[in-house]
Amino acid sequence: xxxxxxxxxxxxxxxxxxxxxxxxxxxxxxxxxxxxxxxxxxxxxxxxxxxxxxxxxxxxxxxxxxxxxxxxxxxxxxxxxxxxxxxxxxxxxxxxxxxxxxxxxx
Amino acid sequence: xxxxxxxxxxxxxxxxxxxxxxxxxxxxxxxxxxxxxxxxxxxxxxxxxxxxxxxxxxxxxxxxxxxxxxxxxxxxxxxxxxxxxxxxxxxxxxxxxxxxxxxxxxxxxxxxxxxxxxxxxxxxxxxxxxxxxxxxxxxxxxxxxxxxxxxxxxxxxxxxxxxxxxxxxxxxxxxxxxxxxxxxxxxxxxxxxxxxxxxxxxxxx
Numbered sequence: 687x688x689x690x691x692x693x694x695x696x697x698x699x700x701x702x703x704x705x706x707x708x709x710x711x712x713x714x715x716x717x718x719x720x721x722x723x724x725x726x727x728x729x730x731x732x733x734x735x736x737x738x739x740x741x742x743x744x745x746x747x748x749x750x751x752x753x754x755x756x757x758x759x760x761x762x763x764x765x766x767x768x769x770x771x772x773x774x775x776x777x778x779x780x781x782x783x784x785x786x787x788x789x790x791x792x
Numbered sequence: 793x794x795x796x797x798x799x800x801x802x803x804x805x806x807x808x809x810x811x812x813x814x815x816x817x818x819x820x821x822x823x824x825x826x827x828x829x830x831x832x833x834x835x836x837x838x839x840x841x842x843x844x845x846x847x848x849x850x851x852x853x854x855x856x857x858x859x860x861x862x863x864x865x866x867x868x869x870x871x872x873x874x875x876x877x878x879x880x881x882x883x884x885x886x887x888x889x890x891x892x893x894x895x896x897x898x899x900x901x902x903x904x905x906x907x908x909x910x911x912x913x914x915x916x917x918x919x920x921x922x923x924x925x926x927x928x929x930x931x932x933x934x935x936x937x938x939x940x941x942x943x944x945x946x947x948x949x950x951x952x953x954x955x956x957x958x959x960x961x962x963x964x965x966x967x968x969x970x971x972x973x974x975x976x977x978x979x980x981x982x983x984x985x986x987x988x989x990x991x992x993x994x995x996x997x
Contacts, residue, residue, distance in 0.1 A: 692795040699835060702802050704897035706809050706828070708890050713813035715886035721864060725812050725825050728856065732832050735848075742916065743839035749913030751841050751927075752934045758851055759946045763953035765856050769863045770960035776867050 699740040707733035718783040720772050724765065731761050794838065805831035822860045829853045840916050842927045913938050 710729030717723050735754045742750025804827055811824025829852045836845035913934055914920065916927075925933070935943055 694794050694798045694838070698798060698802075699839070701898060702805065702835075704894060705806060706832075707897060708894040709806070709809040709813055711893050712886055712890035713809075715889060716813065716883060719818060721818050721860065722812065722815075722821050725821055725860065728825060728852070729809055729812060729828065732829065732852075735844075736832055736835055739836050739839050739841045739844060742841065745910050746915050746917070747910065747913050748916055748930045748934045749938065751844055751916075751931050752913070752939050754841075754844050755847070755931070755935065756939075756942060756946060758847060759950060762851060762856060763949055765859055766953045766957040767960065769859060770957040773863060773867065774960050 696740050696744040699736060703733045703736040703740065705733075706730075706736065718785055720775075720784060723784065724768055724772075727764070728761060731757060797834065797838065801831040801834045804828075805835075818864045819861065822857055822864065825860075826853050826857050829857070840927060843931050 707730050710726045710733060713726035713729065714723050717726065735757055738750045738754050738757070742748065808824045808827030808829075808831065811827070812821045815821040815824060829848060833845040833848040833853075836842075836848060914930060916930065919925075920930070920933070
């Protein structure tokens with residue numbers, strides 16, 4: 687069997703989605719810059735989208751693609767509000783790392 | 793051929809994702825994110841989701857990443873950031889949790905027992921009422937029939953997000969009128985300076 691003849695099955699995409707999701711999750715936990723943390727959330731959302739589209743293809747169902755639409759809208763709304771919050775925080779204090787937001791600390 | 797495309801773009805997607813996590817400059821992180829998003833758009837194309845591939849590039853790479861870059865430039869955080877961790881057990885705990893998440897998701901993905909009913913919401917390639925619809929028409933049909941109610945709620949969500957964004961990003965504490973006055977004063981000062989410079993220029997020449 688030559689390499690070109692290998693068929694790309696749904697599992698390939700699902701495993702790739704799992705890897706992307708994990709990278710995003712670890713990044714969210716490791717990074718302290720709030721903007722980069724947001725980008726990691728976007729990565730995780732994208733991995734979920736890829737899984738949705740894979741199952742839509744696998745089960746021959748257009749519903750999976752419609753759901754991705756709503757995920758996109760939620761991602762856009764989340765970014766708009768989240769970035770506005772970051773800008774508001776930046777007005778009050780310098781620095782956008784999660785460590786700086788310790789106002790509630792006793 | 794399909795396999796070759798998959799391997800190339802899977803490598804690109806993972807490299808971009810790692811670039812987001814490991815990059816010390818937020819601008820580089822945003823650009824790495826674009827690489828991942830475009831690679832995912834290619835996977836959408838490979839799986840008969842042409843509309844979503846276009847939307848992915850337009851909305852994510854075109855709008856969301858540009859919004860990120862705008863905020864990075866606006867706040868001036870485009871300098872290097874130390875990646876050293878201050879909390880003692882944070883990093884090992886993060887990697888352990890990541891490994892657990894990966895194991896769980898791979899376990900679920902490797903079994904592929906998600907063998908639900910097929911084509912519940914309409915097929916991706918079978919003819920509908922004798923017509924051979926394209927991908928856009930199929931998604932539109934699904935959005936405006938099965939998902940009409942979520943679609944309407946989405947409109948409300950977007951309006952709320954826009955209003956929330958404007959309210960949060962406005963300079964807090966000051967009413968809008970005061971802001972306008974301050975802007976007018978600043979504009980007058982600038983105008984005066986420009987006039988002075990122009991007068992100096994004419995005097996010297």
